[in-house]
Amino acid sequence: MDLYQELILEHSKRPQHAGLREPFEAEVHHVNPTCGDEVTMRIHVTGEGSEAIVEDISYDALGCSISMASTSILAEESIGRPLTEVLTTYEAMKAMLTSKGEDPGDEEVIGDGVALSGVAQYPARVKCALLGWMAFTDALHQSGRQAALTQLEEGTS
Amino acid sequence: MTAEPFTTEEVARIRADFPILARTVRAGAPLVYLDSGATSHKPVQVLDAERDFYERLNSAPHRGAHALSEEATAAYEGARERIAAFIGAQAQDVVFTKNATEALNLAAYAFSNSPHPGIPGSERFTLGAGDEVLVTEMEHHANLVPWQELCRRTGATLRWIPVTDEGRLDLATLDELVTERTKVVAVVHASNVLGTLNPIETIVERAHEVGALVVLDACQSVPHLAIDVADLGVDLLAFSGHKMFGPSGIGVLWGRRELLEAMPPFLTGGSMIETVRMEGSTYAPPPQRFEAGVPMTAQAIGLAAAVDYINELDIKRIHAHELALVDRLLAGLATRPWVTVVGPTDLESRGGTVAFVVDGVHAHDVGQVLDNAGVAVRVGHHCAWPLHRRFKVAATTRASFAAYNTVDEVDALLEALDRVPQIFGVAS
Numbered sequence: 029m030d031l032y033q034e035l036i037l038e039h040s041k042r043p044q045h046a047g048l049r050e051p052f053e054a055e056v057h058h059v060n061p062t063c064g065d066e067v068t069m070r071i072h073v074t075g076e077g078s079e080a081i082v083e084d085i086s087y088d089a090l091g092c093s094i095s096m097a098s099t100s101i102l103a104e105e106s107i108g109r110p111l112t113e114v115l116t117t118y119e120a121m122k123a124m125l126t127s128k129g130e131d132p133g134d135e136e137v138i139g140d141g142v143a144l145s146g147v148a149q150y151p152a153r154v155k156c157a158l159l160g161w162m163a164f165t166d167a168l169h170q171s172g173r174q175a176a177l178t179q180l181e182e183g184t185s
Numbered sequence: 186m187t188a189e190p191f192t193t194e195e196v197a198r199i200r201a202d203f204p205i206l207a208r209t210v211r212a213g214a215p216l217v218y219l220d221s222g223a224t225s226h227k228p229v230q231v232l233d234a235e236r237d238f239y240e241r242l243n244s245a246p247h248r249g250a251h252a253l254s255e256e257a258t259a260a261y262e263g264a265r266e267r268i269a270a271f272i273g274a275q276a277q278d279v280v281f282t283k284n285a286t287e288a289l290n291l292a293a294y295a296f297s298n299s300p301h302p303g304i305p306g307s308e309r310f311t312l313g314a315g316d317e318v319l320v321t322e323m324e325h326h327a328n329l330v331p332w333q334e335l336c337r338r339t340g341a342t343l344r345w346i347p348v349t350d351e352g353r354l355d356l357a358t359l360d361e362l363v364t365e366r367t368k369v370v371a372v373v374h375a376s377n378v379l380g381t382l383n384p385i386e387t388i389v390e391r392a393h394e395v396g397a398l399v400v401l402d403a404c405q406s407v408p409h410l411a412i413d414v415a416d417l418g419v420d421l422l423a424f425s426g427h428k429m430f431g432p433s434g435i436g437v438l439w440g441r442r443e444l445l446e447a448m449p450p451f452l453t454g455g456s457m458i459e460t461v462r463m464e465g466s467t468y469a470p471p472p473q474r475f476e477a478g479v480p481m482t483a484q485a486i487g488l489a490a491a492v493d494y495i496n497e498l499d500i501k502r503i504h505a506h507e508l509a510l511v512d513r514l515l516a517g518l519a520t521r522p523w524v525t526v527v528g529p530t531d532l533e534s535r536g537g538t539v540a541f542v543v544d545g546v547h548a549h550d551v552g553q554v555l556d557n558a559g560v561a562v563r564v565g566h567h568c569a570w571p572l573h574r575r576f577k578v579a580a581t582t583r584a585s586f587a588a589y590n591t592v593d594e595v596d597a598l599l600e601a602l603d604r605v606p607q608i609f610g611v612a613s
Contacts, residue, residue: 031553032608041610063549063565064579090579092549093609156549 031150032093035143040093045103049086054170058163060155065091067099069163073111073173080111080176085164094153098144099160105139106164111173115180117141118161125154188501190509191588199498200589202228214559217594222377222405222538222585223563224427227491231430234490238483245479247456261482264489265472268437271492272422273413278445280438280472281485285404286327288423288438289371291475292400293331294451296369298339303467306447309398314340317366319397321346321354321383322575323376326568328402328423332371341368348575352379352528359391367397375405375536378567378583379528380511382406382536389418398444404428408587409507409537411500420444426484430587431491435484438475445471452477498588507537507586510595514539514584517599523606527581537586540567543602545611548580554608555582558601560594 048055052070059066072084085103089096106114121141124133129149133142147157168177191199200206203226210216218226238260244253246261266276282288301307312318318332322345336343344362347355354372363370370392375382385401392399401419406412408429414422421444426435440448450457450468454477459467468474495503512532518524518541527540543551552564563583566573573581584598605611 032550037609064570064573065547065549066579092547092580094549150553153549153553 031146033143036097039097039100043096043100048088054167056163056167060159065095067163071167082106082111082114092156095156095159098157101140102160111176125157188505190506196591203589210559217560217597219584220561220563221587225430225587228494230494231487231490235483235487238486246482261485264485267489267492273415274439278442280475282436282438284436285423285425288436289328290331291438291451292421293335295448296335301449304449307449309447312339312341312368316341316368317344319344319367319370321372322348323572324373325377328371352381354383363391365395367395369398371400373402377405378540378569380536380538382534385417405536410504414439426488429491430494431488432484435481435488450474503588508532510586510590511537513595527576540581540583542578542581543605546609548582551582551605554605555601560598560601
């Protein structure tokens with residue numbers, strides 16, 4: 029099946045950067061109420077404005093291979109990178125996942141995230157693939173980094 | 186005489202009544218629909234009945250004196266009679282609702298802190314601090330959340346009957362759980378996850394000893410088992426139309442007459458009234474008291490056609506047929522050590538649903554692999570999250586059967602299931 033690429037199975041079996049760590053500025057808990065998938069996520073971001081760096085994303089997740097892999101890829105692709113770049117990745121991921129298959133995803137921007145491109149064919153699974161990202165953006169809100177998200181919305185609208 | 190499952194030829198004839206079963210899904214796979222517990226398909230007889238109503242009778246029943254309205258009223262009330270007879274009830278004790286969820290909410294919202302001044306006998310439906318509502322750990326959210334909310338509104342306490350590891354109600358402590366404080370016992374007849382058929386007579390007997398009302402969620406039993414409300418002895422019973430070959434948008438609440446008469450209304454407005462003045466209103470007798478607004482006439486007529494269809498097939502044979510499929514599925518799963526069935530693994534007191542987990546693989550992923558082979562099952566917590574917590578699983582895969590399912594479809598499920606350990610690299 030196209031959906032279950034080797035990379036997804038790898039990430040879901042061995043989630044990268046899993047476990048909850050300190051320090052962190054925000055901890056959030058997100059669930060997918062239709063299937064019961066859950067993720068607890070902590071983020072540690074330093075610096076301000078365009079200087080902001082995602083130092084750590086740590087998490088404890090329970091869910092299907094798609095949600096586990098997506099969260100693992102989120103951590104892998106984001107840790108150590110500037111927040112603005114991570115948010116660009118988020119936008120590209122979201123665009124790919126909600127494109128119904130029209131946007132195959134750009135590996136330059138979303139890295140291993142392209143392995144999730146097959147999810148776009150299955151509308152019921154898009155939520156699974158976005159669960160970790162929803163937790164991440166919520167954690168940004170909780171830690172007072174609304175500005176970065178607002179800029180993102182303005183940039184894409 | 187024990188009823189026999191349908192023969193291959195009979196199932197083929199039944200399937201011909203359901204046009205959707207002929208379609209393919211995904212990359213051309215024939216549809217193997219094992220999700221009738223979520224919603225069943227509709228035979229042409231039901232579709233035709235609905236269409237016939239719109240083509241010949243369409244109008245608002247119980248309103249106006251023109252010819253169409255009279256004929257629509259007769260069709261609507263005739264449907265009520267056939268549906269009532271199907272569960273051994275009188276037409277006037279059958280209330281049409283939007284769905285079973287609304288029927289259960291109607292029952293829960295009848296209760297409040299004080300009696301309704303305009304409805305004699307409504308003190309039966311008062312509840313307050315010190316009173317208790319008893320549910321079970323295997324309830325669908327529709328027969329749990331309304332009672333949680335009722336307790337919150339009135340100050341009553343919610344308690345529940347636990348579930349054993351085998352997926353049956355643990356009735357060892359029933360006498361301690363049902364006490365003089367218990368005012369309502371709300372319980373599911375056939376679990377929508379485990380398939381367990383609960384011993385309703387035992388629960389009714391104990392509940393009635395202390396004067397508690399028994400509300401039965403019969404969504405997964407009325408479509409599959411011969412039900413007689415008098416035999417069951419419950420006080421209120423809810424089921425939905427769309428799980429029994431009927432249309433969506435219609436459910437039923439049956440109640441013992443003296444109870445319905447003493448029940449305050451839930452949804453209020455047009456056609457449920459007796460008199461209306463600016464200062465206040467009085468209400469129509471049941472069932473009209475509980476049917477505010479222009480009713481779902483076509484759906485009632487469609488549901489009556491579904492009842493006729495089931496009567497023609499013989500519900501005892503439907504049950505025997507579904508149990509034969511459950512038996513084959515359980516036997517197939519038993520030979521796959523990487524599968525764990527959640528619920529009873531024998532046919533004793535069982536309905537037509539089977540839930541299971543593939544060790545090490547999330548149910549969503551199992552469902553996706555099955556779907557790829559055209560096999561439609563339900564995955565998730567099936568609106569019974571506390572039950573899944575009880576079994577320490579996030580989600581299960583559930584197959585549920587109807588009269589139109591075949592032995593070959595059970596085998597198709599098992600065959601597709603064998604791909605799961607291959608794809609996810611877990612031991613098989």
